[in-house]
Amino acid sequence: MDKHRRDDSPSGLSDIVEHDGLLGTGLTSRQLEAFGRKVSSTAGHLIGPTNDGHPAHYHNAMADIHRELRRPNTQRKVFSLTQTTPTDLVRSKLSTSEIQSRALSSVPDDLLANIPDDSSSYSLFEGFQASQDDIEFRKAHRRRASKSKKLLKDGQAALPSGPDDLKKERDLLSRRMDLMGVRKNMCSSEIHDIDNKIANLHNMRKIVLDRLAGLETEEADLEHELTEVENKLEDIKEEAPETPNGVATPKSSDVDSTVPEDPAMDASFMSESIYQKIPSPKNLKQKSKRKRSMPVLHEHFTPGSLIKEMEAHSDIVTAIDFDYPFGTMISAALDDTVRVWDLNSGRCTGFLEGHNASVRCLQVEDNIVASGSMDASVKLWDLSRARTVPRSNRINRQEEAEDAADDASQTSHSTTLEDCYVYSLDAHVGEVTALHFRNDTLVSGSADKTLRQWDLVKGRCVQTLDVLWAAAQASTLQGDSSWRPSGRMPDASADFVGALQCFDAALACGTADGMVRLWDLRSGQVHRSLVGHTGPVTCLQFDDVHLVTGSMDRSIRIWDLRMGSIYDAYAYEKPVTDMMFDSKRIVAATGENVVKVYDKGDGNHWDCGAGVGIDDQGSAPATVEKVRLKDGFLVEGRKDGIVGAWTC
Incomplete structure (x- = not known):
């Protein structure tokens, strides 16, 4: 307790500084005094005059700064700097591609909230490591098999495996079984992910199909309206036929009814009743309009x-x-x-x-x-x-x-x-x-x-x-x-x-x-x-x-x-x-x-x-x-x- 007792006296404080350093930094008061003397001498050397009467470095630097500030281009740059916001200062330190990369790598919160849970209990690195280790096991197995074949080919009998070799083989096979389990789990999780993507794509396809159906319905309505307008224009042209000079031709009812006509020369009753009153199917086919766009x-x-x-x-x-x-x-x-x-x-x-x-x-x-x-x-x-x-x-x-x-x-x-x-x-x-x-x-x-x-x-x-x-x-x-x-x-x-x-x-x-x-x-x-x-x-x-x-x-x-x-x-x-x-x-x-x-x-x-x-039993x-x-x-x-x- 006496060793850790606090002493508020000046001598006690100096002892603590000597022992532990200033505020636990490890610097003593003597070191601080030496550092202060060095700073004071350096500042005096820069500001004060030298022995040969030449101006100090500080005065030379200030003179150069004043001379530079009197230039209009420098004044404009300083004024522009005072008007620059901190955001613009940050942007000036980053390139355009760097800013774009940071903007693209930013994920909105709503997307982060809807990240699906991973069904795999292993990471991608563990799956990759399992695949690589299995490849190494296969290579080692092939080497042992080729070595055994070579011994048999040379007429040498393969030596019986000892307990240590069998234990090593057992450990290797057990390790490979564990790796197979990891790979199977990774495949199952990948299948689940694909199923989820397929379900989402089906939902998106249904939405787009509904949109396409609405567009085709709207297209059919527009085409119907366009056909009606074109038919009205044709009816107007037929009701008011014009001569090549642009003058409307008078109808038969507009002709003076007092003009005598020869009944023997008038055979219009035959042509009207037989030919003119019956529309020609050919003319109707010419008037019919084909659909401008086909539904898909x-x-x-x-x-x-x-x-x-x-x-x-x-x-x-x-x-x-x-x-x-x-x-x-x-x-x-x-x-x-x-x-x-x-x-x-x-x-x-x-x-x-x-x-x-x-x-x-x-x-x-x-x-x-x-x-x-x-x-x-x-x-x-x-x-x-x-x-x-x-x-x-x-x-x-x-x-x-x-x-x-x-x-x-x-x-x-x-x-x-x-x-x-x-x-x-x-x-x-x-x-x-x-x-x-x-x-x-x-x-x-x-x-x-x-x-x-x-x-x-x-x-x-x-x-x-x-x-x-x-x-x-x-x-x-x-x-x-x-x-x-x-x-x-x-x-x-x-x-x-x-x-x-x-x-x-x-x-x-x-x-x-x-x-x-x-x-x-x-x-x-x-x-x-x-x-x-x-x-x-x-x-x-x-x-x-x-x-x-x-x-x-x-x-x-x-x-x-x-x-x-x-x-x-x-x-x-x-x-x-x-x-x-x-x-x-x-x-x-x-x-x-x-x-x-x-x-x-x-x-x-x-x-x-x-x-x-439909079953035979049902309707x-x-x-x-x-x-x-x-x-x-x-x-x-x-x-x-x-x-x-x-x-x-």
């Missing part, structure tokens, strides 16, 4: 995904077609109705009324629709004539109620299709079962066993092709029976003309005898007959190289048009009622509740539709009757009147 939303869905399902009709769907994905669809059924649908909203926009019986076939191209009915007529419609009217002006209250049930959020305006009717082609004496039009030519097939070629410019039949006569001529010239008796048909109620397609002067037609005939419309003769089907042909489609046909004989055949032979064939369990293909896939309705899909690229067959994955969907495919967008119609849209 369905291309990013998983193949086989349901897009929309609509209760379109109350009876079997007999014909469907659409112009482009998420565009306009036309459907017909045995309930004697033809409906127009907006595939984007899944809503019926109106009816095409005019046929006296059910429609069996139809085709939509741009805004023009051709429909063939059991009343033996083919009618043409122009959807661009559809106009929007207030709902209060609609006459059919039942239609209004159906539309309101389909979409409760419907706007206060609806669409009427009363003005869409254009023309009626009446020449067949039996129901029209197949038709196809391209450019100015339309070909229709009927139960009256004839094919008729129509000129859409003049609106009349220009050629009639008798299938039975062509079969008889082929039998006479070639000496073979080109027409099979009706008793050999699997289905006697099948359509005589099941399907047809035309392209310029080429026409392909499939009939109830299982024959596929290739016609030349210029000569009206059969150019080639494709024999292979044993049942009525129900559908066909061709391109530049191949022709694909479906038949009631439960098969689809692919023909090589260059050779006239079968290229490939596919068999199904039930008859093929409809088929269509695009650049990637072939889809077929084969009497089941799914659509059979064949992928041309990889050759895989798979099912698409509401019946996929199965109805059988698919009709299919249409364009750009990976599949539409199928069923026996219960439901129409579904799928990605394919």
Whole structure:
């Protein structure tokens, strides 16, 4: 206690300083005094005059500073320094790349708060070390194995391993087992990280898909408004025609009615009633406008995904077609109705009324629709004539109620299709079962066993092709029976003309005898007959190289048009009622509740539709009757009147 007792006397303080140093720094008072004397002498030497009378260094330095401060450039630099903030001073000490690097390396607090927990119990360095040690173990094992092989090759027997060697081997193997556990844990944690990233990417993909769907809906609305404005401009130009000099031509009603006219010379009543009052389908096709941009939303869905399902009709769907994905669809059924649908909203926009019986076939191209009915007529419609009217002006209250049930959020305006009717082609004496039009030519097939070629410019039949006569001529010239008796048909109620397609002067037609005939419309003769089907042909489609046909004989055949032979064939369990293909896939309705899909690229067959994955015990969907495919967008119609849209 006496040794550590505090002594406040001056002698006691000096003893502490001598013993422990000043404030524990180890410096004594003598050292401090010596340091003070040295500083004083140095300052006196710098400031005071020297022995030879020359000014001191301090005075020389101050004179140089004053001389430098009198320069304008130095004064500007000093003034600029006084105006510089501390932040600018720090920036002046760092380069631009250094500042950018520090800014990029800064992580916001919200990101730091959402860092996922690492599922691995080992660090990356431990995983790397385990991998490297395992590589070294493998090299050592290979060296020992090669050494043993060399001894055996030289005829020397391998010496038995002693206990120490075996213990070393055991320790090495145990160490390698531990390292394997580390590597396995690292792989498992990496898989968990990848799964989390995949889940996050799926969520991001869903968000972007919703954004794309909104953009395409907005794009469709803008295009509809643009089309309406262009139609109004065309109507204004038609109402006020101008001469080349810019002067409006007077109408016939503006001419003085007092001018006498010769009734014998006036034949306007004939031209107006026959030609002028009937719009030309060609002119309508010229006015129809193609879509400026195609939807791409369905291309990013998983193949086989349901897009929309609509209760379109109350009876079997007999014909469907659409112009482009998420565009306009036309459907017909045995309930004697033809409906127009907006595939984007899944809503019926109106009816095409005019046929006296059910429609069996139809085709939509741009805004023009051709429909063939059991009343033996083919009618043409122009959807661009559809106009929007207030709902209060609609006459059919039942239609209004159906539309309101389909979409409760419907706007206060609806669409009427009363003005869409254009023309009626009446020449067949039996129901029209197949038709196809391209450019100015339309070909229709009927139960009256004839094919008729129509000129859409003049609106009349220009050629009639008798299938039975062509079969008889082929039998006479070639000496073979080109027409099979009706008793050999699997289905006697099948359509005589099941399907047809035309392209310029080429026409392909499939009939109830299982024959596929290739016609030349210029000569009206059969150019080639494709024999292979044993049942009525129900559908066909061709391109530049191949022709694909479906038949009631439960098969689809692919023909090589260059050779006239079968290229490939596919068999199904039930008859093929409809088929269509695009650049990637072939889809077929084969009497089941799914659509059979064949992928041309990889050759895989798979099912698409509401019946996929449905057990036999549950309520199965109805059988698919009709299919249409364009750009990976599949539409199928069923026996219960439901129409579904799928990605394919």
